Amino acid sequence: MVYFKLLLLAVCLALSSALPAQLFRKTGDRKNGINSTRVSGTYGVDLSSKFSQNDFSCLKSNGFDYAIIRGYESFGAPDPNAAVNIQNARDAGFQYVDVYMFPCPQCSKSATDQVKEMGI
Structure with missing residues (x-):
């Protein structure tokens, strides 16, 4: 789990430094009939x-x-990390x-009960 977390952070940091904040989509330019x-x-x-x-x-x-953030796991239980991840994201300045x-369709709990069980 720790290695996965470190890998995810490394990928995030690599992507954020390698990709520009604004992307380009080619729709044609004047010389070749393609504009950017x-x-x-x-x-x-x-x-x-x-x-x-x-x-x-x-x-x-x-x-x-x-x-x-994942809030509920497919085996029919809330994700134990959801509440703390939500709080940590907000405390770090994430607006969204x-x-x-x-959901767990084979569980005896209704979809409504599963959502309520998340408690968030």
Whole structure:
């Protein structure tokens, strides 16, 4: 788990330094009938393991603007790291923090109960 976390941070940092904040999409240029149009982009992170406030601060300082955090696991239980990840992301200055879930359709709990069980 620690190696995965370190790998994810390394990839995030490499991407944030290698890719420009604005991407280009080729739609044609005058010489060859193709123009270049500037397209705005933003970076976000999808998490399913525990991240500290320092981890989120590092991501924020490297251009990441939003976090999507796993809130429910497919075996039918809330992710134990969800609440602390949400708080750490907000404390690090992430304005946009969302939660996703992997519902458990074979569990005896209804979808509504599974969402309520997340408690967030």
